[in-house]
Amino acid sequence: MPPKKQITKEIILEKAFAITKEFGFDSISARTLAKQLDCSTQPIYQAFTDMDGLKTAIIEKSISIMLNFIIEHKDPTLPEELGFIIGYVQFANLEKQLFALLFSSGTNGLIHSFATSRQINFNMDMIIYANGMIMMSTFHALNQSWEEKKSMLIHAYELFCQVQL
Known part of the structure; x- marks a missing residue:
């Protein structure tokens, strides 16, 4: 008799995360995930007490990936907080499903605490x-090149920093 297939918590989370990146957070269900893993739902519920536990793990992984991306893509020639904003916009453009998850699921407090722990200030x-720019780009109302968008962010930063009441 062949050995039983081992479905670990990490394997489940990775598959759920891959589904989220491709199809969106709302597409995650125990049955969908079990089908993708070619197993029953039992290993999923053994690894995660319920789907909320799995979804929380997906959100935490998404936040971590976003913050790592922002740090890794920060332009060292720009002021730090501007570099973070530019990385934030780049992440939103490249990872649309993850960005939608993070900013439509009420995770702002969690994002803030993760960002603070990594010394990222926005x-x-x-x-x-930046969110206005992201939304306009998402709905094709802002079709500028990345370089033009980056220039707009730099200009806005300069204007915001000059304002002193």
Whole structure:
């Protein structure tokens, strides 16, 4: 008799994360995941008490990946917080499903605590400006090249930093 296939917690999380990246967070269910893993739902519920536990793990992994991306793609020639914002916009453009998950699932407090633990500070004015740019790009209302968008972010940063009341 062949040995039983071992489905670990890590394997389950990786498959669920891959599904999330490709099809979105709402596509995750125990049955969908079990089908992709070619197993019953039992290993999923053994590894994660319930689907909320799995979904929390997916969110935490997504936050970690986003923050690592921001740090790794920060332009060292720019002020640090501007570099973080540019990385944030790049992440949103490259990882649309993960970005949608993180900013439509009420995880802002969790993101803030993760960011703080990695010493990433975001200027709130720039976050609002960047999110507007991201939304306009998502809905094809802003079709500028990446270099033009980066220039717009730099200009906005310069304007926000000059304002002193």
